[in-house]
Amino acid sequence: MHEVWIIAEVLEGKVKDVSFELLSRGRALSDTLHVRLGTVVLGHHIEPAELQKLIRYGSDVVYAVEDKRLVSFTCERYAKVLGHLLTEYTPQIVIAGATTMGRTLMPYVAVKAHAGLTADCTELDIEEGTENLLQTRPAIGGNIMATIKTPHHRPQMATVRPRSARPLAPDQKRKGTVVQVAFDPAWDDKRVEVLGLRKPDDEQTSIEEADVVVSGGRGLKKRDNFVIVEELAKQLGAQVGASRDAVDRGWARYPHQVGLSGKTISPRLYLALGISGAVQHLAGIKTAGCIVAINSDEGANLLNIADFAIVGDLFVIVPEIMRRLGQRSKS
Ligand SMILES: Cc1cc2nc3c(=O)[nH]c(=O)nc-3n(C[C@H](O)[C@H](O)[C@H](O)COP(=O)(O)OP(=O)(O)OC[C@H]3O[C@@H](n4cnc5c(N)ncnc54)[C@H](O)[C@@H]3O)c2cc1C
Numbered sequence: 086m087h088e089v090w091i092i093a094e095v096l097e098g099k100v101k102d103v104s105f106e107l108l109s110r111g112r113a114l115s116d117t118l119h120v121r122l123g124t125v126v127l128g129h130h131i132e133p134a135e136l137q138k139l140i141r142y143g144s145d146v147v148y149a150v151e152d153k154r155l156v157s158f159t160c161e162r163y164a165k166v167l168g169h170l171l172t173e174y175t176p177q178i179v180i181a182g183a184t185t186m187g188r189t190l191m192p193y194v195a196v197k198a199h200a201g202l203t204a205d206c207t208e209l210d211i212e213e214g215t216e217n218l219l220q221t222r223p224a225i226g227g228n229i230m231a232t233i234k235t236p237h238h239r240p241q242m243a244t245v246r247p248r249s250a251r252p253l254a255p256d257q258k259r260k261g262t263v264v265q266v267a268f269d270p271a272w273d274d275k276r277v278e279v280l281g282l283r284k285p286d287d288e289q290t291s292i293e294e295a296d297v298v299v300s301g302g303r304g305l306k307k308r309d310n311f312v313i314v315e316e317l318a319k320q321l322g323a324q325v326g327a328s329r330d331a332v333d334r335g336w337a338r339y340p341h342q343v344g345l346s347g348k349t350i351s352p353r354l355y356l357a358l359g360i361s362g363a364v365q366h367l368a369g370i371k372t373a374g375c376i377v378a379i380n381s382d383e384g385a386n387l388l389n390i391a392d393f394a395i396v397g398d399l400f401v402i403v404p405e406i407m408r409r410l411g412q413r414s415k416s
Contacts, residue, residue: 087177087239088123088146089115092167093139094158094186095128100135103182105142105252110209110245112143112253114178114218117211121145125170127163129156133263140261143253147261148174152268157282158186161274164193169272171198176240178218180209183244195242201235202242207249207368218243223345223368248293248351251372291324292341298352298373300326300343301336302366304359304380304399311336313403314358320410326350328360344369358399362387379403 091111093104108124115122124144126136129151139147150166167190171179181187183205195202203220207230210219217234218241224231235241292298299321301314311331318325327337329344343350345365355373360366362378362385370376378391379399388394395402 086118086120087175088121089118089178090123090125090176090180090240091144092179092181092187092190093124093126094182094184095126095131095135098128098130098132098135100126100131100138102252103184103247104139106247106250107180107182107245108139108143109250109253110180111178114180114209114211115145118177118216120177123148123174123176125167126150127155127166129153136263138255140263141255141257141259143256143259145261147263148266149263150266150268154268154273157279158190159274159277159279160189160193161277162272163190164197165272165274166268167194168197169269170266171240179240179242180206181242181244183246187244191242191244198240198242200238200240200242201233202244203233203235204244206243206245209243209245217241246349248349248372251351292326292343292350292352293348295324295350295352297321297323297354297356298326298343298350299323299356299358300328300341300360301331301358302328302360303330303334304361305331305336306359308334308336310400313399317356317358317403317407320407321354321356323352323354323356326355328363328366357387357391358403360387361385362390 089111091107094101111122122144123146124139125148127150136147181191206220206222208221212219217236220233220243221230299318301311305311325341326343327341331337332342345368349369351372353374355370355376357378376391377393378387379395379402380388381398383396
């Protein structure tokens with residue numbers, strides 16, 4: 086039976102969070118199809134405990150290829166390895182994160198494998214009857230959700246937005262197999278050499294990685310008032326987010342935009358100030374832990390989905406919250 090695969094990502098020997106989100110997606114698909122879930126992991130000196138972690142989070146089998154030439158992601162080399170694994174093991178579905186690595190590697194491999202690829206999916210499912218992979222993603226600038234399938238080619242390939250799914254709870258008793266695949270020197274590609282790695286600029290990653298995000302919307306009324314959002318964020322050690330409306334007005338820069346055409350985030354705590362909760366905004370906070378919304382309109386959509394809905398004027402409520410936080414930090 087052809088397996089479902091996810092492509093894990095590793096940094097400095099440790100499996101990155103996106104891999105566990107993919108495992109939760111992959112587990113749902115493989116359970117529906119009654120097939121095994123495989124994880125491909127490429128790198129160098131990956132800690133054995135990390136490979137076991139992939140099993141505890143849902144994988145049945147882990148295909149690990151380790152070599153010093155795989156220490157950093159290079160598209161050509163990784164594509165050769167993955168291409169070999171696809172031919173050898175013929176999975177029916179392969180999903181990767183819509184990350185820098187996934188967005189670069191998957192199209193390259195899909196072309197070589199004569200397979201289709203749907204980028205940046207927000208939902209994946211299995212079609213009843215045909216067992217085709219249903220790959221759903223925003224289309225036409227986010228105005229519609231398009232569901233795409235690839236009935237005539239295998240594997241079916243997709244990248245999935247990071248933080249659009251929660252990892253499963255780890256199962257300490259889960260058993261699986263680790264298959265170590267030896268690196269074949271023929272997979273080397275000497276045209277590319279990694280000279281060093283630079284950490285991404287904070288702005289690009291901050292709201293996606295943040296534990297707490299404070300966002301502001303049109304309810305702030307003008308740029309000068311947006312300082313309230315920045316100050317509250319500073320007091321909470323949070324990152325600043327914004328609705329598209331606030332970004333379009335120039336109150337915050339695009340890397341701070343939360344939502345369908347901005348970032349998908351998964352903070353433990355999300356505070357939304359003066360944001361109505363349009364579907365496109367909500368698409369970016371589906372996996373947020375606790376949502377606190379402050380809005381003067383009790384009918385605002387965001388108040389309906391918030392864990393703590395505060396109805397009132399943000400210009401009164403936020404200074405009061407900041408005053409109390411200040412008092413607490415003094416005591
Ligand atoms: C293709 C497409 C993609 C999009 N992508 C995104 C996206 O990625 N992210 C995104 O956010 N939007 C996106 N949008 C836009 C989205 O549809 C909304 O227009 C936008 O989210 C509205 O922003 P807002 O909530 O700040 O403004 P509004 O909808 O105008 O809401 C302002 C809110 O502030 C409240 N308010 C006013 N004064 C106060 C006050 N004194 N105190 C408290 N509350 C107050 C109001 O009651 C209101 O609810 C997209 C739209 C399209 C068509």
